[in-house]
Each structure stands twice: as structure tokens, then as C-alpha cells.
Amino acid sequence: MIGEFDRIARYFVPLAAAPSLGLNDDAACLRPDPARDQIITVDQMLEGVHFLADDPPDLIARKLLRRNLSDLAAMGATPLHYLLTTALRADTPEPWLAQFAQGLAEDQARYHVTLIGGDSTATPGPLAFSVTMIGTIQPGSVLRRSGAQSGDAIFVTGTIGDAALGLAAARGDCPDPTGFFRTRRLLPEPRLNLPIHALVHAAIDISDGLLQDLTHLCRQSNLTAHLHARAVPASPDASQLGPDWLMPRLTGGDDYELILAAPPDHEAALRQACAPIPITRIGHFAPGTPRIALLDDPPLTLPDRIGWTHF
Amino acid sequence: MIGEFDRIARYFVPLAAAPSLGLNDDAACLRPDPARDQIITVDQMLEGVHFLADDPPDLIARKLLRRNLSDLAAMGATPLHYLLTTALRADTPEPWLAQFAQGLAEDQARYHVTLIGGDSTATPGPLAFSVTMIGTIQPGSVLRRSGAQSGDAIFVTGTIGDAALGLAAARGDCPDPTGFFRTRRLLPEPRLNLPIHALVHAAIDISDGLLQDLTHLCRQSNLTAHLHARAVPASPDASQLGPDWLMPRLTGGDDYELILAAPPDHEAALRQACAPIPITRIGHFAPGTPRIALLDDPPLTLPDRIGWTHF
Incomplete structure (x- = not known):
């Protein structure tokens, strides 16, 4: 050198x-x-x-x-x-x-x-x-984790868990026939410059896993997130892997998609503002202790470790 | 944890x-x-x-x-x-x-x-x-490495080489009876907020060793630094160690004193501006290839490795 x-x-x-x-x-x-x-x-x-x-x-x-x-x-x-x-x-x-x-x-x-x-x-x-x-x-237009309001719908951009599957594939724990998971792990797409300031109340990017980062929104906004875990969007490659991989997808980091809290009647405008990046509604915020409650039926159980922490 | x-x-x-x-x-x-x-x-x-x-x-x-x-x-x-x-x-x-x-x-x-x-x-x-x-x-008042002019005197704040002696002492290579070298290594004093903007043409802090950081001033200002190495100020504790420690003091990093280039007739005003921190004149800049030339008599030889680089 x-x-x-x-x-x-x-x-x-x-x-x-x-x-x-x-x-x-x-x-x-x-x-x-x-x-x-x-x-x-x-x-x-x-x-x-x-x-x-x-x-x-x-x-x-x-x-x-x-x-x-x-x-x-x-x-x-x-x-x-x-x-x-x-x-x-x-x-x-x-x-x-x-x-x-x-x-x-x-x-x-x-x-x-x-x-x-x-x-x-x-x-x-x-x-x-x-x-x-x-x-x-623009002064005054910063998006905060603390801005979510009761009744807000919860949206995510893109698909969730592909980067975690990329890590699993690199370790030989799951297949990655198209290399899609690998690309998602190595080269995330930051969701920059979306014209959503007037449409959303709160935002966070998913770096430590959807469940963990959603919990940050709950804590900072002092609300319960009612989450339909099975509605969290999977890529076509992730869908192929089946339901066993749902929780690893929700707890895995490195997606760099956004979680957005917005009034439900902003959904159409928000969809347009984010296009061509798809958004998916995965739940809503309601009064309650700052935590995630699952809406899924048949019921699902959250894992003890909901995401990535540095010990 | x-x-x-x-x-x-x-x-x-x-x-x-x-x-x-x-x-x-x-x-x-x-x-x-x-x-x-x-x-x-x-x-x-x-x-x-x-x-x-x-x-x-x-x-x-x-x-x-x-x-x-x-x-x-x-x-x-x-x-x-x-x-x-x-x-x-x-x-x-x-x-x-x-x-x-x-x-x-x-x-x-x-x-x-x-x-x-x-x-x-x-x-x-x-x-x-x-x-x-x-x-x-203040806009326009930033001190640069490139501002030194031919004829400028070279000054340093404080004393030079104590932190390097602190590292040598920690390794058992030199005595440190008062603990002064240790303190200088562990707790440098940044020379902040000196009202010298109107008095000096160029400045750099000594992080990688006086010779190396002075060479940066030479390169950026395209001048030769004529240095009186024996004039580089030693602390009382460093003086006790004798002349064998001169070159380690000049090539050792972590002093966080300043090297200043200023017109010689600014010396009194500069001394007043820096007080109570002493300044010492150690040489001058002149036209020539960007390097250090020693003025010392009897002559001294510069070492091959003039300071700290990260490989």
C-alpha cells in the first residue's frame, strides 16, 4: 500500500x-x-x-x-x-x-x-x-419519529426483509437463486427526495429491523402500533421462501425502507408521491403503551429479540 | 453492559x-x-x-x-x-x-x-x-496551511515533544518523574480562541510531529522552512533529558500546539495575543523547494521518518 x-x-x-x-x-x-x-x-x-x-x-x-x-x-x-x-x-x-x-x-x-x-x-x-x-x-419541515398520531395508518415503502435474507443466504441459511437478496443486502436504495412532507406525520428508516424501528416510532410518539404482520410486503423472491421466514424478515436489519405514519385519507396522495416506489399499509397507531400489538388471525407471537442491537 | x-x-x-x-x-x-x-x-x-x-x-x-x-x-x-x-x-x-x-x-x-x-x-x-x-x-478569516509568505517568521506555541516523551515514558523508554509527560500525552490543551487572525498568514496544529506538520505548511505554501531545530522550545522536564531526545521530540506527534507563520514585525503583537501561552520563534520561510532546511550549527541531520503516518 x-x-x-x-x-x-x-x-x-x-x-x-x-x-x-x-x-x-x-x-x-x-x-x-x-x-x-x-x-x-x-x-x-x-x-x-x-x-x-x-x-x-x-x-x-x-x-x-x-x-x-x-x-x-x-x-x-x-x-x-x-x-x-x-x-x-x-x-x-x-x-x-x-x-x-x-x-x-x-x-x-x-x-x-x-x-x-x-x-x-x-x-x-x-x-x-x-x-x-x-x-x-426547508425550516420546519423535518420529519420526526415523535409525530405519529392516534388513527394514523402505518405504511412501508418497498419490500421488507430482503437484506436480512441476503445475510442468511451469505451464511448458507437460505437459497438466493436470482441473487436478489444479495443485491438488496449490498446495495440498498435510500428513499430520498420523496415529496411527502405535507402528507406524513412521522417517519423512520428501517436499519435495525421493522419491528425494532416501528417500536422507536411507538416510543417517541407514545402510541401502540397495531400491526398486521402478514401484510408486511414481501418481494417475489421472499414470498417463495414461505411463512417460516416471516419473523426473520421483520426482525432483520438493513432494509433502508421507510416506515411512514400518515392519516388514512392521505393514502392515495401518498401512493402518488412515492411512485414508482410502492407503499403498503401494514397497520395503524392507537392510544396505548408504546409497543407493537399484532392484528394477525390466526395469531402470531413476536420474538423476544425484535431487532438488531449492538449488545 | x-x-x-x-x-x-x-x-x-x-x-x-x-x-x-x-x-x-x-x-x-x-x-x-x-x-x-x-x-x-x-x-x-x-x-x-x-x-x-x-x-x-x-x-x-x-x-x-x-x-x-x-x-x-x-x-x-x-x-x-x-x-x-x-x-x-x-x-x-x-x-x-x-x-x-x-x-x-x-x-x-x-x-x-x-x-x-x-x-x-x-x-x-x-x-x-x-x-x-x-x-x-467570521467569513473570510479562516487560517490556511497555504498562506505562509516568504520572509514570514515561524512560531510555535507552548513546548514541543512532551506528548512524544509521554508515549516513550509509558513504554518505559524514558523517565517521567513528575508525570508531566504523561499529562501532556493524555490531556493536550487545544490553543483555541487566540485572537491571531489579523497577525498570522498560516497555521497548522501539531498532531503528527513538528517536522511533518511544518512540511505540510511548506508544501501548501510552496516555500522552504529554514528551521533552527535547537530553538524548538523544550519544557523544563524535557530539557532535563538532554540533546539525545531532540529528534524524538521533533518527530513525535500529539502535541496539539500550533505552528504559525507571521511577518517578523508582528512578533510582539502575536506574543501579546497568545499570552499567557508562550510563543517561540524557530525559523523563517524563504523561496525554495517545499522542505525543511536546518539552520543549526553545529549541523544536525533530519531523520528519514519525520513524523507519524498511518502506514
């Missing part, structure tokens, strides 16, 4: 925009838009925890960006810039890093975001990355 | 300010001051790389903040907020984390910064942390 400063010059300076000051200084300098609020988030990805050692490096980079883009999507924000930290091992091959940077470049172009800073270190442990993502939003 | 969400509620929510939205959402929401530019930086600290496994956790936390505060100091910015990532092992004891959070609280109060977001993960590897720090600055 080439030295630290050459590495930055070769792979990261080409990704950097004006506020980065060419990545030559101790920090970036940004002139924020005075008419907008800023939305800022940070997320990490560690080898063996958030990605597998043999995952393609360009897809690791793109998922790293997309996890953060999804956080901005959940707040209703438009992404602008990011800072990147890398912890690489001394034996990380340069082509690995080149492919990682290529992945960043691809998604920078796709999502119109630019690198403005970062930090690089050697590590004796697992490869580790973090992205701090900065976006902007 | 308690669970992830309880951990956040117990140790991090008390540190969080309004833009964090109580750490309950996917991102923070900030209304930037329209009259100021933003300065943003990110830095990591890994166990075994940036700190030792038995360093006190409150001091690890404070150094983590201070490394970032020092980057803002080098740009001339005033810090405001930060985001924190933690990668803890499942066997990290809760008292360790409590003491870590206590360190954050102490330096939040001291430097008037607040937590606005973060991310938490489990790791099978070394403990790892990062801070993204956000500050503000």
Missing part, C-alpha cells in the same frame, strides 16, 4: 469539493444556505459486523453512503456533503482501496453529494469506516 | 443539546448562524493506535474532543457541536463507559460544546471512537 498522503491525493482528493479546501487543511470550510436548516448524521460500518470480509469494496463504500443517505431520507432532507473516516490494515491491498473509492465516486454522482473532509488511520483490527453526512431541509 | 438504547439514554442523552432532537431521531437538525461560515472536521482514536488500553477512559474521551478542538483552533474557528461514534466490545465494563461519558461532560463544560448526534456499534476489535466537530468562523 502507498503512503497515507499519497493515498489521500490519489483516491480522495478527486472526490472532494470546494468546501474541503482540497483536503489540505485541518478542517473543511462551509458557507451554509441561510434559508435552510441543516440535517447531520453519522454512521459506522465495521468488517464482520456491518459487512463481510469478502464483500466487494465498491459496494461496501456505496452502502456506507447509502445508510447515511437513508437517515437523511427519513428526516425528509436533501443530502449535500460528507466526511469519511477510514481505518485500514497495513496489508489492505491498494486495488481494494481503489475499488472502494470507485464506489464512492459512483454514488457521489448518483446522489449529488461530495466529500469535504475525513480522517485516515491504520488499524490492527477489523476494517472500519464512518460517514458524517450533511444535508439541508 | 446494559443494552444499546439504555446506554444512550443513560450516558449520552444528558450530554445532548437541542439540535440533537434528544438523540431520538435519525439525524440532528441545526439552524446555522447565517453570519458565520462553518468549520467541520473529523478525527478517530483507536485503542493501541491513538491510546493505550489502560489509559483512563475520561482522559481518552477528553483527548478525543481536544484533538478535534485543536483542528478548529488551527483554522481559527470557535467550536459549537459534535457528533460521536463509539465501537465498544461486549465486555467493555459499564463503569468504563460511565467514566468516558464523564470526561466528555467535563470538556463539554470547559469548551462550551454540546453533543448533537452519534452512532454506536459493537466491535470484536480494538475500541474505536470518532468525533465530528462543527465550529463557526
Whole structure:
């Protein structure tokens, strides 16, 4: 591997925009838009925890960006810039890093975001990355987890559980004949720039599993979520696997779909606003202790562990 | 160790300010001051790389903040907020984390910064942390590495090399009878809020070693630094160790003092602006290839490895 400063010059300076000051200084300098609020988030990805050692490096980079883009999507924000930290091992091959940077470049172009800073270190442990993502939003229009109201319908975008099935497939625990689950695990699609601000009361992205993230909405909004678990949309590939995989789909993370709380009579408008991404109604909020109650008949039992937590 | 969400509620929510939205959402929401530019930086600290496994956790936390505060100091910015990532092992004891959070609280109060977001993960590897720090600055007054001019004198704040001697002492390689080197390694003093914007042309903080960071100024300003190495100020404890420790002091990182380039006739005003922190003139910039040339007589030779790089 080439030295630290050459590495930055070769792979990261080409990704950097004006506020980065060419990545030559101790920090970036940004002139924020005075008419907008800023939305800022940070997320990490560690080898063996958030990605597998043999995952393609360009897809690791793109998922790293997309996890953060999804956080901005959940707040209703438009992404602008990011800072990147890398912890690489001394034996990380340069082509690995080149492919990682290529992945960043691809998604920078796709999502119109630019690198403005970062930090690089050697590590004796697992490869580790973090992205701090900065976006902007019309003041007063931020989507919160706490905004759900009694009577709101609960919607999800897309299909749920494919990324968890991708992880199961990578471990040899379920088939993935078309490679669809693998793609959903490695390259989630953040649901950015949906014009839903005026239609929904609350939003969250599904990073830790539908049940867990829905529970966050319950807690922050102080409501019970009445969930029709069997209505949670499955992809055609997931449907093939049958009902045994329902709970793993609902507790598995990494979908990066959105859960939305909205008045039921907004459904048609919301469907139109999200198109071509499908939305599915999976339940509703009602007064009660902050928890999930299942509507399914025949009844289903929730597992003890409803989603991903870091111990 | 308690669970992830309880951990956040117990140790991090008390540190969080309004833009964090109580750490309950996917991102923070900030209304930037329209009259100021933003300065943003990110830095990591890994166990075994940036700190030792038995360093006190409150001091690890404070150094983590201070490394970032020092980057803002080098740009001339005033810090405001930060985001924190933690990668803890499942066997990290809760008292360790409590003491870590206590360190954050102490330096939040001291430097008037607040937590606005973060991310938490489990790791099978070394403990790892990062801070993204956000500050503000009067538009147009940012200090750059590229601003040094031919004829500028080179100054440093404080004394140089004590943190490197602290690392040597921790390894048993040099004595530290008063514990001064240990304190300098564990608890650097970022040189924040010095009213030097109108007096200096360029600045950088010493994180990777004086020689390396001075070389960054040379490269960005396209000048030769003529350095009187023996004039680089030593603390009384460092002076006791004798001349054999000069080069380790100049190549060792973690001082977080500032190197400043300023016209020689600004020296008195600069001294007054930095007081009570002493400054010392150690050389000057002149036209030439971007490198360091030593002025010392009898002559000294620079080592091949002039500072800390991450492989």
C-alpha cells in the first residue's frame, strides 16, 4: 500500500469539493444556505459486523453512503456533503482501496453529494469506516419519529426483509437463486427526495429491523402500533421462501425502507408521491403503551429479540 | 453492559443539546448562524493506535474532543457541536463507559460544546471512537496551511515533544518523574480562541510531529522552512533529558500546539495575543523547494521518518 498522503491525493482528493479546501487543511470550510436548516448524521460500518470480509469494496463504500443517505431520507432532507473516516490494515491491498473509492465516486454522482473532509488511520483490527453526512431541509419541515398520531395508518415503502435474507443466504441459511437478496443486502436504495412532507406525520428508516424501528416510532410518539404482520410486503423472491421466514424478515436489519405514519385519507396522495416506489399499509397507531400489538388471525407471537442491537 | 438504547439514554442523552432532537431521531437538525461560515472536521482514536488500553477512559474521551478542538483552533474557528461514534466490545465494563461519558461532560463544560448526534456499534476489535466537530468562523478569516509568505517568521506555541516523551515514558523508554509527560500525552490543551487572525498568514496544529506538520505548511505554501531545530522550545522536564531526545521530540506527534507563520514585525503583537501561552520563534520561510532546511550549527541531520503516518 502507498503512503497515507499519497493515498489521500490519489483516491480522495478527486472526490472532494470546494468546501474541503482540497483536503489540505485541518478542517473543511462551509458557507451554509441561510434559508435552510441543516440535517447531520453519522454512521459506522465495521468488517464482520456491518459487512463481510469478502464483500466487494465498491459496494461496501456505496452502502456506507447509502445508510447515511437513508437517515437523511427519513428526516425528509436533501443530502449535500460528507466526511469519511477510514481505518485500514497495513496489508489492505491498494486495488481494494481503489475499488472502494470507485464506489464512492459512483454514488457521489448518483446522489449529488461530495466529500469535504475525513480522517485516515491504520488499524490492527477489523476494517472500519464512518460517514458524517450533511444535508439541508426547508425550516420546519423535518420529519420526526415523535409525530405519529392516534388513527394514523402505518405504511412501508418497498419490500421488507430482503437484506436480512441476503445475510442468511451469505451464511448458507437460505437459497438466493436470482441473487436478489444479495443485491438488496449490498446495495440498498435510500428513499430520498420523496415529496411527502405535507402528507406524513412521522417517519423512520428501517436499519435495525421493522419491528425494532416501528417500536422507536411507538416510543417517541407514545402510541401502540397495531400491526398486521402478514401484510408486511414481501418481494417475489421472499414470498417463495414461505411463512417460516416471516419473523426473520421483520426482525432483520438493513432494509433502508421507510416506515411512514400518515392519516388514512392521505393514502392515495401518498401512493402518488412515492411512485414508482410502492407503499403498503401494514397497520395503524392507537392510544396505548408504546409497543407493537399484532392484528394477525390466526395469531402470531413476536420474538423476544425484535431487532438488531449492538449488545 | 446494559443494552444499546439504555446506554444512550443513560450516558449520552444528558450530554445532548437541542439540535440533537434528544438523540431520538435519525439525524440532528441545526439552524446555522447565517453570519458565520462553518468549520467541520473529523478525527478517530483507536485503542493501541491513538491510546493505550489502560489509559483512563475520561482522559481518552477528553483527548478525543481536544484533538478535534485543536483542528478548529488551527483554522481559527470557535467550536459549537459534535457528533460521536463509539465501537465498544461486549465486555467493555459499564463503569468504563460511565467514566468516558464523564470526561466528555467535563470538556463539554470547559469548551462550551454540546453533543448533537452519534452512532454506536459493537466491535470484536480494538475500541474505536470518532468525533465530528462543527465550529463557526467570521467569513473570510479562516487560517490556511497555504498562506505562509516568504520572509514570514515561524512560531510555535507552548513546548514541543512532551506528548512524544509521554508515549516513550509509558513504554518505559524514558523517565517521567513528575508525570508531566504523561499529562501532556493524555490531556493536550487545544490553543483555541487566540485572537491571531489579523497577525498570522498560516497555521497548522501539531498532531503528527513538528517536522511533518511544518512540511505540510511548506508544501501548501510552496516555500522552504529554514528551521533552527535547537530553538524548538523544550519544557523544563524535557530539557532535563538532554540533546539525545531532540529528534524524538521533533518527530513525535500529539502535541496539539500550533505552528504559525507571521511577518517578523508582528512578533510582539502575536506574543501579546497568545499570552499567557508562550510563543517561540524557530525559523523563517524563504523561496525554495517545499522542505525543511536546518539552520543549526553545529549541523544536525533530519531523520528519514519525520513524523507519524498511518502506514
